[in-house]
Amino acid sequence: MAAFVAWLATSSVGYAQSLPAGPLSLAGGALTVGGDVLATAGPDDPGFFTYTSYDRSLLRLMQIDLTASARAGRHVTLLGQLRTQNFGRVDVVAAYVRVRPWAHRRIDVQAGRIPPTFGGFARRAYGQDNPLVGLPLAYQYLTSLRTDSLPLDGEELLRMRGRGWLSRFTLGNTEPYHGLPLVNALQWDTGLQVHAESDVVEVTGAVTAGTISNPRLRDATGLRQLVARAVVRPMTGLVLGTSVARGPFLTSGAEAWSRSRHDDGEYIQTSLGADAEYSRGHTLVRGELMRTAWNVPHLWSATAGRPLTALALSMEVRQTLRPGLYAAGRLEHLGFSRITGQGRQSEWEAPVSRIEVGGGYRLTRSLELKASFQHNRRETFRFGRFTGLASQLAYWF
Amino acid sequence: MTPRVGTGFAAALILALACTAAGQGTVARRGSIQGRVEIRRAVHPAERRPTVGDLGTPRDRPAAEPHKSVVYLESAPRGAFEPADGGRAVLDQRNETFVPHVLAVTTGTVVEFPNSDRFYHNVFSFSKGGRFDLGRYAAGKSKSVRFDRPGIIRVFCDIHSHMNAFILVFSHPFFAITDADGRYRIDNVPPGTYSVVAWNEGVTSEPRTVTVREGAASDLEFSLR
Numbered sequence: 001m002a003a004f005v006a007w008l009a010t011s012s013v014g015y016a017q018s019l020p021a022g023p024l025s026l027a028g029g030a031l032t033v034g035g036d037v038l039a040t041a042g043p044d045d046p047g048f049f050t051y052t053s054y055d056r057s058l059l060r061l062m063q064i065d066l067t068a069s070a071r072a073g074r075h076v077t078l079l080g081q082l083r084t085q086n087f088g089r090v091d092v093v094a095a096y097v098r099v100r101p102w103a104h105r106r107i108d109v110q111a112g113r114i115p116p117t118f119g120g121f122a123r124r125a126y127g128q129d130n131p132l133v134g135l136p137l138a139y140q141y142l143t144s145l146r147t148d149s150l151p152l153d154g155e156e157l158l159r160m161r162g163r164g165w166l167s168r169f170t171l172g173n174t175e176p177y178h179g180l181p182l183v184n185a186l187q188w189d190t191g192l193q194v195h196a197e198s199d200v201v202e203v204t205g206a207v208t209a210g211t212i213s214n215p216r217l218r219d220a221t222g223l224r225q226l227v228a229r230a231v232v233r234p235m236t237g238l239v240l241g242t243s244v245a246r247g248p249f250l251t252s253g254a255e256a257w258s259r260s261r262h263d264d265g266e267y268i269q270t271s272l273g274a275d276a277e278y279s280r281g282h283t284l285v286r287g288e289l290m291r292t293a294w295n296v297p298h299l300w301s302a303t304a305g306r307p308l309t310a311l312a313l314s315m316e317v318r319q320t321l322r323p324g325l326y327a328a329g330r331l332e333h334l335g336f337s338r339i340t341g342q343g344r345q346s347e348w349e350a351p352v353s354r355i356e357v358g359g360g361y362r363l364t365r366s367l368e369l370k371a372s373f374q375h376n377r378r379e380t381f382r383f384g385r386f387t388g389l390a391s392q393l394a395y396w397f
Numbered sequence: 398m399t400p401r402v403g404t405g406f407a408a409a410l411i412l413a414l415a416c417t418a419a420g421q422g423t424v425a426r427r428g429s430i431q432g433r434v435e436i437r438r439a440v441h442p443a444e445r446r447p448t449v450g451d452l453g454t455p456r457d458r459p460a461a462e463p464h465k466s467v468v469y470l471e472s473a474p475r476g477a478f479e480p481a482d483g484g485r486a487v488l489d490q491r492n493e494t495f496v497p498h499v500l501a502v503t504t505g506t507v508v509e510f511p512n513s514d515r516f517y518h519n520v521f522s523f524s525k526g527g528r529f530d531l532g533r534y535a536a537g538k539s540k541s542v543r544f545d546r547p548g549i550i551r552v553f554c555d556i557h558s559h560m561n562a563f564i565l566v567f568s569h570p571f572f573a574i575t576d577a578d579g580r581y582r583i584d585n586v587p588p589g590t591y592s593v594v595a596w597n598e599g600v601t602s603e604p605r606t607v608t609v610r611e612g613a614a615s616d617l618e619f620s621l622r
Contacts, residue, residue, distance in 0.1 A: 022443055022444070022446070022558070022559075022561075023444050023445070023446050023447055025441050025444045028439075028441070029441050029442075029444055032444045032445070032446075032447045033447065034446045034447045034448075067446075067447045067448070067449055068447055069447030069449075077454070079447065079449045080449070081449045093449070094449035096449075098453075098454060100453075100454050106453065106454070107453075108452070108453040108454050110452075115449060115450045115451070115452060117452070123450030123451075123452070124450065125448065125450065193452070195452040195453040196453075197453055199515060199516075202452070202453075204452050229452075236515070236516060236517060236535040236536065237517060237533065237535065279517065279533050280532075280533060280534075281532040281533060281534070282530070282532040282533075320530055320532065322530070323521060323522070323523065323528045323529050323530035324521075324523055324528070324530070362523060364523065365523055365551075365553060396446070397446075
């Protein structure tokens with residue numbers, strides 16, 4: 001598979017020269033269409049460290065995105081993005097209207113399937129803005145926790161440690177299914193978003209149907225999550241951001257079950273995040289810290305009345321070595337709070353660490369070949385390690 | 398003044414006068430090529446890539462300058478390829494736009510890339526003979542590149558996808574950039590018959606033949622589709 005990507009890279013250079021390097025501009029510039037094509041090849045990952053669902057690994061992925069922006073007058077823009085992975089079904093990733101009520105004030109209202117408000121990574125284009133092949137753990141790694149199914153007790157949750165790719169619980173939906181990442185970067189939420197900015201400060205607030213872990217198209221109970229983000233740019237090249245999100249995370253089936261129990265507390269997900277970016281010359285450094293807490297009242301005996309928490313830390317460096325050639329690295333860790341099972345205490349999900357190093361070379365302005373080596377470590381008895389070299393060819397216009 | 402020194406000075410003076418007269422004669426003998434380049438296709442400024450990840454409307458940009466053309470001699474007269482100093486030129490980064498959009502220089506020219514915006518740019522080019530990456534630098538700072546090989550250099554910003562410019566590097570000085578109306582004039586062309594080409598946004602015309610006569614302007618019109 002890696003050889004296939006290498007062959008694709010060499011054989012596609014000439015072809016890419018004749019392909020568009022910029023977006024297609026139609027109707028006098030009122031409609032622009034762009035696209036991203038990604039072909040990724042890597043080794044088998046038996047521990048499911050790199051999976052985004054039960055059957056989809058980021059290391060073995062063909063992804064095609066088509067993005068369009070249509071201006072409807074001076075104040076209104078329609079934006080959308082379609083995606084297909086491994087030539088499967090076509091999904092609508094984004095579909096929203098952006099309204100700028102006052103032409104000379106930098107305030108925008110966006111409604112529909114909107115870009116993620118929370119965090120520093122989820123809005124970045126996976127192919128072009130990600131210097132490595134893998135996604136940050138916080139935005140991709142699947143914990144065992146689900147929105148439609150709940151563990152009966154602490155012991156049942158502990159039995160699912162390290163099995164987020166296909167977890168199964170007793171309460172709610174009992175069918176096996178993948179669990180939640182801390183933030184879902186591949187699926188966007190539906191709601192209403194307001195954004196205001198100056199040259200130094202940006203603030204964004206949104207109400208959405210899902211949560212940052214489980215964005216949704218709609219929910220029977222309407223818009224329920226509140227999420228906000230503030231960004232400050234104290235000097236050129238330095239960006240400091242902070243985010244907060246809070247909303248009920250159970251979907252309808254499990255929520256009905258929780259209501260029937262007459263629990264005192266609510267099943268709420270609360271997340272806090274801080275991110276920073278500094279760039280100068282040929283160096284770019286990014287760091288992100290986030291804490292997510294899922295309040296699961298019926299497990300309070302196992303959690304000592306505290307929510308299930310996850311803490312994610314990520315540091316990323318990118319260094320341009322020569323025109324078109326760069327090296328990059330990312331160091332990450334996911335940690336989890338401890339709970340009590342049957343005669344044992346442990347983190348409710350297995351802590352995971354990942355180091356990924358690699359680089360990329362721009363064959364043309366819009367064709368890039370990346371390769372990265374990643375080592376994952378998880379505190380589980382089986383499949384506790386995964387090391388692999390992956391390559392990716394990215395083309396965009 | 399000794400007679401020996403006086404004789405030498407007189408000889409130098411006569412030589413200098415002779416050279417000046419010859420130089421004036423050379424200038425007088427040269428002609429020019431002038432005309433207009435008509436663009437018969439719609440040329441739109443580069444659009445931003447439609448990114449759905451933006452939380453708000455991207456910054457406004459001023460209306461783009463008309464896309465100018467470059468007219469040049471395809472085959473330059475003998476002696477035109479003497480090594481030249483090249484001088485300096487400026488390609489500014491202002492309001493998320495390269496200004497000017499088209500720059501034509503001779504080999505050996507050092508092009509400055511000042512950043513006149515309040516945010517970062519990252520100028521780069523992957524063109525043959527002009528591959529460079531200047532990295533990110535703040536407002537008021539400038540970096541430069543010397544172009545020693547003739548060719549067409551496409552310049553981009555790695556942060557703002559819609560920013561692009563052309564630098565046409567010639568090994569001779571016989572070229573001109575059109576004005577806003579598409580008019581051009583190439584001066585100081587030695588008499589002779591030449592192939593002339595017009596270029597606009599990567600599109601080149603078929604070479605046209607023109608004869609330049611002493612002290613006269615030869616008209617040559619182009620139409621690019």
